[in-house]
Amino acid sequence: VAEGVDKxxxxxxxxxxxxxxxxxxxxTFSVDRHLxxxxxxxxxxxxxxxxxxxxxxxxxxxxxxxxxxxxKIKVDGKVEDAGYYDFEFDERTHIGVRNKxxxx
Numbered sequence: 001v002a003e004g005v006d007k008x009x010x011x012x013x014x015x016x017x018x019x020x021x022x023x024x025x026x027x028t029f030s031v032d033r034h035l036x037x038x039x040x041x042x043x044x045x046x047x048x049x050x051x052x053x054x055x056x057x058x059x060x061x062x063x064x065x066x067x068x069x070x071x072k073i074k075v076d077g078k079v080e081d082a083g084y085y086d087f088e089f090d091e092r093t094h095i096g097v098r099n100k101x102x103x104x
Contacts, residue, residue: 012100013044019103023050026103027082031095034086038094040069042087042101048077058087061100069093 015026027045034041042058053076060069069089077083087101095101 011095011098014100014102016102016104019056022052022054023048023079024052025049034088034091038091040089040091040093040095042089042095043084044087044103045082045084046075046077047082048079051079052077056085056087057104058089059102059104060089060093060095061102062096063098065100068095068099 011029011031013026013029015024025047027047029042029044031039032041032043033039042060054074055072056075057070057072059067062068069092071087071089073085073087075085089095
């Protein structure tokens with residue numbers, strides 16, 4: 001039962017089709033505090049099936065589908081690389097339960 005509850009409360013990470021075609025995949029993730037008291041930092045494990053160099057945009061949405069924050073990072077990965085990347089949102093952004101984060 002506890003596993004089912006955890007999955008219900010988790011955020012959803014959505015990787016754009018364009019990034020998938022460019023060889024990116026996602027693995028595990030976590031949401032933690034960066035500045036202030038809100039959960040506003042997404043740590044995402046990225047897997048590179050192809051060389052990739054560019055800017056990734058992350059948009060956070062609440063459970064009603066309203067945008068609550070966005071940020072971007074520069075990423076440079078080679079085929080078969082993988083690693084953790086931090087997306088730090090504004091300190092007023094609170095990524096809560098059942099939120100969705102879209103990576104473009």
